[in-house]
Structure formats: structure tokens, C-alpha cells
Amino acid sequence: MKTVLAACVLCVLSSSEAFAAERPNIVVCIADDISWDDFGCYGSRTARTPRIDALAANGLRFTEAYLTASSCSPSRSSIITGRYPHNLGPAAELHQPIAANIPWLPTVLREHGYYTAVIGKNHMTRENAKVGAETWDLIDPGVTPDNHGAEAKWVQTIEQRPKDKPFFFWFAAVDAHRGWDANKEWVESKYGPQHRPQDITVPSFLADDAATREDLASYHNEVTRFDYFVGQVADALAAQGVLDNTLLLVLADNGRPFPRAKTRLHDSGMKTALVAHWPAGIAKRGSTSASLVSVIDIAPTLLELAGVKSPPPSFQGLSFAPVLRDPQNITRRHAFSEHNWHDYEAHGRAVRSDGWLYIRNARPALAWQGPADSVRSPAHAALKALRDANKLTPAQADVFLAPRPNEELYLTAKDPEQLRNLATDPAHAAIKTRLAALLDQWIDETGDAVPDKLTADTFDRESGDPLDRSKTNAKAERGEFPGKPKNAARINAPGPQ
Incomplete structure (x- = not known):
């Protein structure tokens, strides 16, 4: 009996070890404030991103x-x-x-044997609690005197990790957040020459002048520095022989910190690059997928690949693991986005479906000029000068537009910058009705709401400077956050998918 029992235990242990060996390591490299089309593999004619481009060429690029x-x-x-x-x-x-009741992806992975680390810009906190050992084995801001992009300790983390566990690394850069420290920390032997203002491709909604080009060139320097350290991560994984079974994801948290990008519901703000590199798990390497993906799908995907059989019901996304197996697979039909307070009062909602983008604005009287750091930028100042001289193009004028339409509708393939609003076009009334109904369903099922008192502006809309409330005796009190009236933090329903 003892012999049989020992054999059974050995069999179970062997199966467990084999399963652990099959589970992929996971590395998420997330940039700060980089628009989707500012990577070479997504069509940028300016930014140099050879390492990310190489990962896409040998992996899967989501469009x-x-x-x-x-x-x-x-x-x-x-x-x-x-x-x-x-x-x-x-x-x-x-x-x-x-909210304190909501599980985090790294917590679940850690409970299932993964070593977890967040290196770089964290920016994620838990209500009434300190995020620590229950979530991350290692927390480090990743900044060194010669690198404030927060990437300096990524390779070190790979090298010093426990070798007996699969790992989940959240490598979060500060690049390309303003204020452009890459310029003064530039190492040409690593990053190549700095981007030249005269070579920049200027988006149609920005001014094409010297100050804006200089601003964009500095931004692109940060994009290239991020790319370099993503490449260093891939090299370190390869040196340890674990690159093949590591799912490496590259994306950004929001669009570039320029007018009509960051905080916007349009593609320039809300669309993200998403490159997946995993030689052992991506069936058709070097391919692209037009399958619709929301970033809330990342956590369920990673949990499935990590072998988590019963993930917490709080995760609202859909696994896109089938797309890794075949880029033609489709896992979702609708993707929803939000625009809430970020320096300025706002409440906007959007749904993307079948190539259409529908936007609803609960605060149409207010402009969507971008966050305060963008408002303080040389690029925004150049637009203000054109505005004051009555020389804005329609694309540029949208930065200052107030009141804004309550509804916007775009066919994104034919209007990639979303400059032609079709919401009042009778020819598209049926599609607008369908998308509006989808948005209503999502709002209802997920417990979204427009509170009576939203958080008000805390910065001046014209200058980007903090508001001096001492002159009005007004307190900088926060309003109600969206979803609070319906206690949405306790609602797990995902709405239409």
C-alpha cells in the first residue's frame, strides 16, 4: 500500500510540475501616454521602434x-x-x-503559484488599504539617477527572480509622460540619434509650426527609449532561455499627451497598440488580427493561460486566447469606453461595434481640450494662437469646440481621425439607433450612472494652471464618481459583449 501510495503521490507531483512548466510566464510592458499609431509597426513614419516592430513581426499584432x-x-x-x-x-x-472588494489579476496569479512584480509607474491603489504582499512579491519604482523613464530595473528583475516559479511582471514606463526627461538623459549609443523636428509627421488636428514639431520630437524620443527597454526585456528573457514560453504584451495606457488625444474617446485617445509575442503559444507568428479587443479582456486571457479554472466573477472581460491560436477568431463584437474626470469635469461614453464608433456626451457644454499637462504644452499654445487669429482648420477647432454634440457617430475605416460626425445624417439613423440601444443596455446592466454632482474642474481650461479657489472661498471637493449611485463596484455583469 505504501508503495502504491508513493507512486500515486509521485504521479500527482509529476503532473503538477509538468503543468507548471507549460504555464507561460507573463510580461506586460505598458507605456505611458503613447498613441497607437506612434509605433513603427502601426504605421508611424516618425517614431523609431525597431524592437517592438521585431516582436510584432514574430508575434501577433492586434489592429x-x-x-x-x-x-x-x-x-x-x-x-x-x-x-x-x-x-x-x-x-x-x-x-x-x-474599491476594496475587487480582486486584482496579480493577486489571483500569485495565489496560483506565480511570482509577481510591478516595476515602474504603479499608479494603482486600493481603497482603505495598502497594496502589498498579498498582490505583489516585489514593488519598485524602477527609477535611477540616469533614467526617470522607470525602465532601469526591468532586466534586473528578470535576472534576480526565483527560478522555480512562473512569473508575472508588470513593467510600467513613465515614458512618454510629460515633461520629456529623455532628452537630457539620452544615450545615443543605446537609442540612436534624437528625433529631428523637421522629420516629424504632424497630426492634422495640431499646428504645424516649430514649437509643435519640437514638442512632438521630444515625445518621440520617449517612445524610442521605451522601445529600447522593451528590447532589453526580450534579450534578458532569451538569455535565460525562457523567451519562447513567455507571453510578452506591449501596449499603452492612453493616447499621446497632446490636444485631441489623451482623455479623448476618439481613436487618437482610446485606441491602443497591442503586440503579443509568445513563440510557444501563438500559432501564426508574424500575423495581424482585426478581432475586436478591449483591455478588460487581458486579465481573463492571462488567467485562462495560467490555468486558473475558476477565476473570480468580478472580471468582466472575455478571454482572447482563441485569437492567439487563430488570428481570425472573434471573441467580442462590442467594446465600450469612458471619459470621466481627469483634471476637468467630464462624462462621456462610447461603444465600438462593426467598425462604427458612437459617442454620447453628458456634459456637451464643456470642451474636450485635453488634460492640464496638454493644455500647458507648446502644442496647445500654438493652437490657441491660431484660434485667436481665426486661422484654425475644422480638425484643429475641435479641440476648443463648446458646446460639443451630444452624440457623435463615425465610420472609422473611412474616417480614421473621426472628423466627420454622421450622427445627424438620416442615411445612418438605423446604425445610430442600434448603437445607442447597445450603450443604453451596457449602462443599465453594468450600473453606470451620471451623478447629480460630478467632480468639477480643478485646473483652468485656458491655461492649465491649478484653480485658485481662495479667491472664491470654494472648496476643491470631489463630486460623486460615476457608478456610485448604483453601487456599480458591486456589479459584475459585463453588459453586451
Whole structure:
């Protein structure tokens, strides 16, 4: 009996070890404030991203991946929990914590044997609690005196990890957040020459002048520095012989920190690059997939691949693991996004479906000029000068538009910058009705709401400077966050998918 029992135990242990060996390691490299089309593999004619391009060429490039918020901490909190921002409690708004009852992806992975680390920009907190050992084995801001992009300790983390566990690494850069420290920390032997203003491709909604080109060149330097360290991660994994069985994801938390990008519901703010590299798990390497993906799908995908049989019901996304097996597979039909307070009062909602983008704005009287750091930028100043001289193009004028339409509708393939609003076109009334009904269903089923008192502006809309409330005796009190009226942090229903 003892011999039989020992054999059974050995068999179970062997099966367990074999299963552990098959589970992929996971590395998420997430950039800060980089638009989807500012990577070479997504068509950028300016930014140099050879290492990310190489990963895409040997992996899978998603062409229809979307964020749930074009705002730093709400976006990251949404990804790490697999939930919509308004289902996170206070974290629907910038710099606010995730509700205490909501499980995090790294916590679940850690419970299933993964070694977990967050290196770089964390920006994710839990309500009434300190995020620590129950979630991450290692937390490090990743900044060194010669690198404030927060990437300096990524390779070190790979090298010093426990070798007897699969790992989940959240490598979060500060690049390309303003204020452009890559310029003064530039190492040409690593990154190549700095980007030249005269070589920049300027988006149609920005001014094409010297100041804007200089601003964009500095931004592209940060994109290239991020790319370099993503390449260093791939090299370190290869050196340890674990690259083949490591799923490496590359994406960004929101669009570039320029007017009509960051915080916007349009593609320039809400669409993200998503490159997956996993030689052992991607069936058709070097392919692209037009399958619609929401970033809330990342957590369920990783849990499935990690062998988590019964994930917590709080995760609202859909696994896109079938797309890794075949890029033609389709896992979702609809993707939803939000625009909540980020320096300025806002409440916007959007749904993407069948190539259409429908936007609804609950605060149409207010402009969508972008966050305060963008408003303070040389690029925004150049637009203001054109505005004051009555020389704005329609694309540029949209930055200042107020009131805005209550509804917007775009066929994105034919209007990639979303400049032609079809919401009032009778020819598209049926599609607008369908998408509006989808959005209503999502709002109802997920417990979204427009509170009576949203958080008000905390920065001046014209200058981007903090508001001086001492002159009005007004207190900078937070309003209600979206979803609070219906206690949406306790609602797990995903809405239409």
C-alpha cells in the first residue's frame, strides 16, 4: 500500500510540475501616454521602434484593441482588474483608489503559484488599504539617477527572480509622460540619434509650426527609449532561455499627451497598440488580427493561460486566447469606453461595434481640450494662437469646440481621425439607433450612472494652471464618481459583449 501510495503521490507531483512548466510566464510592458499609431509597426513614419516592430513581426499584432479609459490610473486600474472604470468605485476618476472588494489579476496569479512584480509607474491603489504582499512579491519604482523613464530595473528583475516559479511582471514606463526627461538623459549609443523636428509627421488636428514639431520630437524620443527597454526585456528573457514560453504584451495606457488625444474617446485617445509575442503559444507568428479587443479582456486571457479554472466573477472581460491560436477568431463584437474626470469635469461614453464608433456626451457644454499637462504644452499654445487669429482648420477647432454634440457617430475605416460626425445624417439613423440601444443596455446592466454632482474642474481650461479657489472661498471637493449611485463596484455583469 505504501508503495502504491508513493507512486500515486509521485504521479500527482509529476503532473503538477509538468503543468507548471507549460504555464507561460507573463510580461506586460505598458507605456505611458503613447498613441497607437506612434509605433513603427502601426504605421508611424516618425517614431523609431525597431524592437517592438521585431516582436510584432514574430508575434501577433492586434489592429482593433481599445482602452476603457484614456486616462492613466483609471486605464491601468481597469486592466489590472478586468473591469470597466465605473465598476471600480472611486478609481473611475484619476488618482483615485480601486474599491476594496475587487480582486486584482496579480493577486489571483500569485495565489496560483506565480511570482509577481510591478516595476515602474504603479499608479494603482486600493481603497482603505495598502497594496502589498498579498498582490505583489516585489514593488519598485524602477527609477535611477540616469533614467526617470522607470525602465532601469526591468532586466534586473528578470535576472534576480526565483527560478522555480512562473512569473508575472508588470513593467510600467513613465515614458512618454510629460515633461520629456529623455532628452537630457539620452544615450545615443543605446537609442540612436534624437528625433529631428523637421522629420516629424504632424497630426492634422495640431499646428504645424516649430514649437509643435519640437514638442512632438521630444515625445518621440520617449517612445524610442521605451522601445529600447522593451528590447532589453526580450534579450534578458532569451538569455535565460525562457523567451519562447513567455507571453510578452506591449501596449499603452492612453493616447499621446497632446490636444485631441489623451482623455479623448476618439481613436487618437482610446485606441491602443497591442503586440503579443509568445513563440510557444501563438500559432501564426508574424500575423495581424482585426478581432475586436478591449483591455478588460487581458486579465481573463492571462488567467485562462495560467490555468486558473475558476477565476473570480468580478472580471468582466472575455478571454482572447482563441485569437492567439487563430488570428481570425472573434471573441467580442462590442467594446465600450469612458471619459470621466481627469483634471476637468467630464462624462462621456462610447461603444465600438462593426467598425462604427458612437459617442454620447453628458456634459456637451464643456470642451474636450485635453488634460492640464496638454493644455500647458507648446502644442496647445500654438493652437490657441491660431484660434485667436481665426486661422484654425475644422480638425484643429475641435479641440476648443463648446458646446460639443451630444452624440457623435463615425465610420472609422473611412474616417480614421473621426472628423466627420454622421450622427445627424438620416442615411445612418438605423446604425445610430442600434448603437445607442447597445450603450443604453451596457449602462443599465453594468450600473453606470451620471451623478447629480460630478467632480468639477480643478485646473483652468485656458491655461492649465491649478484653480485658485481662495479667491472664491470654494472648496476643491470631489463630486460623486460615476457608478456610485448604483453601487456599480458591486456589479459584475459585463453588459453586451
